[in-house]
Amino acid sequence: MGSIYSEDALLRRALHFPHCPVAYPTRGNPTAMRFTRREFSKLAALSLAARLAPAAQAHKETTTRKTGYAVIGLGRIAGHFLPAVRGSANSQITGLVSGHRDKADKIAAEYGVPSSSIYNYDNFDDIVHNPAVDAVYVALPNSMHAEYTIRAAKAGKHVLCEKPMSTSVADAEAMIAACKAANVKLMIAYRCHYEPTNLKAIQLIRDGALGQVQAISSTFGGNISAGEWRLNKQLAGGGPLLDLGIYSLNACRYLTGEEPAHISAFASTIDHDGRFNNVEENLTWSMTFPSGIVASCSTSYGAWMPDHYRVYGAKGWLQVDHAFTYEGLQLRAEFSGAKIDEINPARDPSHFVAEAEHFSHCVENNLQPKSPGEEGLRDMQCMVQIYQSAGLST
Numbered sequence: 133m134g135s136i137y138s139e140d141a142l143l144r145r146a147l148h149f150p151h152c153p154v155a156y157p158t159r160g161n162p163t164a165m166r167f168t169r170r171e172f173s174k175l176a177a178l179s180l181a182a183r184l185a186p187a188a189q190a191h192k193e194t195t196t197r198k199t200g201y202a203v204i205g206l207g208r209i210a211g212h213f214l215p216a217v218r219g220s221a222n223s224q225i226t227g228l229v230s231g232h233r234d235k236a237d238k239i240a241a242e243y244g245v246p247s248s249s250i251y252n253y254d255n256f257d258d259i260v261h262n263p264a265v266d267a268v269y270v271a272l273p274n275s276m277h278a279e280y281t282i283r284a285a286k287a288g289k290h291v292l293c294e295k296p297m298s299t300s301v302a303d304a305e306a307m308i309a310a311c312k313a314a315n316v317k318l319m320i321a322y323r324c325h326y327e328p329t330n331l332k333a334i335q336l337i338r339d340g341a342l343g344q345v346q347a348i349s350s351t352f353g354g355n356i357s358a359g360e361w362r363l364n365k366q367l368a369g370g371g372p373l374l375d376l377g378i379y380s381l382n383a384c385r386y387l388t389g390e391e392p393a394h395i396s397a398f399a400s401t402i403d404h405d406g407r408f409n410n411v412e413e414n415l416t417w418s419m420t421f422p423s424g425i426v427a428s429c430s431t432s433y434g435a436w437m438p439d440h441y442r443v444y445g446a447k448g449w450l451q452v453d454h455a456f457t458y459e460g461l462q463l464r465a466e467f468s469g470a471k472i473d474e475i476n477p478a479r480d481p482s483h484f485v486a487e488a489e490h491f492s493h494c495v496e497n498n499l500q501p502k503s504p505g506e507e508g509l510r511d512m513q514c515m516v517q518i519y520q521s522a523g524l525s526t
């Protein structure tokens with residue numbers, strides 16, 4: 133079987149465009165796009181702003197203090213965060229934490245990080261003595277998030293932690309408690325919370341464009357390669373739910389603005405080829421929300437399931453394709469005689485720029501991040517319920 137999954141590859145759309153890792157310009161039928169003059173001007177302005185960003189940044193450099201980040205774990209997602217921080221207006225890379233010194237040295241040279249600010253997993257706690265590091269970005273396998281969040285908090289560093297926040301409710305609670313005790317901020321890196329197409333979908337729903345929302349469906353899955361740490365329950369904490377399904381779960385929560393009242397789930401493993409000895413292969417779950425909205429989601433490590441959500445309301449529907457992808461998000465909707473069909477022109481790593489800028493702004497101005505630890509905890513609680521309902525251990 134040709135296993136072609138990596139979360140990064142999925143999110144880059146390499147599956148659709150194997151010869152073109154940056155897929156946006158060739159996706160879809162451009163003639164199907166319908167922009168109003170106002171929308172088009174807005175998109176053009178956004179694109180112009182992106183091109184002018186370096187100039188704006190140079191100006192800001194002289195006027196604004198930048199939040200310094202140490203990146204912990206120099207893998208695939210760190211490869212998006214590093215250039216995003218470099219392209220941001222208010223953040224900079226000031227430290228690296230890695231088990232591979234040669235890799236860290238190369239990245240340090242690229243980002244101007246002094247060798248005294250490169251740590252490994254054993255001497256990481258020395259970061260307490262480094263005033264250039266204000267915050268850490270935890271980009272490690274899932275089960276390591278809690279340990280490094282807590283160690284960073286004890287060193288007085290703010291924490292931006294990748295999803296899933298942890299692999300258990302107890303760890304998530306301990307992470308929140310450690311950050312509170314140390315008086316540092318904790319944000320979970322839910323980049324879709326800072327992404328314009330997702331925000332527009334939420335706004336359309338809140339504005340009542342669809343009328344009363346009745347139902348939501350969402351999927352995200354991939355065909356995983358053997359050997360990934362994601363198949364090792366010790367490191368991953370679970371299967372596709374914690375990795376990919378979490379996007380659909382979180383989307384149902386931000387689209388409805390409600391917390392699930394009831395959850396029921398089913399899991400299966402079809403491929404007994406050694407990949408799924410530890411974690412589930414397929415998982416599908418349903419949720420009802422207090423308003424009565426019903427949601428149905430599926431995730432898989434055995435099949436490509438395009439990341440999308442569709443929301444059905446009394447007056448119409450909306451759908452976001454590539455909803456959790458780094459770029460090329462497409463919003464389509466029909467309601468009360470109106471039609472929307474637009475592709476967001478922003479390019480990777482724009483989601484990470486927005487995320488880092490938000491967290492740095494919160495750090496510099498002592499504000500609560502929009503996706504704090506409690507948001508990650510809520511997803512963790514729901515995922516435990518999903519596993520329990522499916523008869524799987526957590």
Ligand code: NDP
Nearest residue numbers: 139205206207208209230231232271272273274294295296
């Ligand atoms: P990778 O395997 O690509 O990178 C993880 C890094 O962690 C490694 O490169 C390594 O860095 C370090 N590491 C330390 N101990 C281990 C270990 N025992 N096994 C493997 N790696 C180890 O993973 P990803 O970057 O894809 O994922 C990291 C986190 O980011 C996950 O929690 C994932 O869910 C999340 N993620 C979020 C995405 C998003 O869009 N928000 C997308 C993709 C992932 P070093 O060699 O420097 O020590």
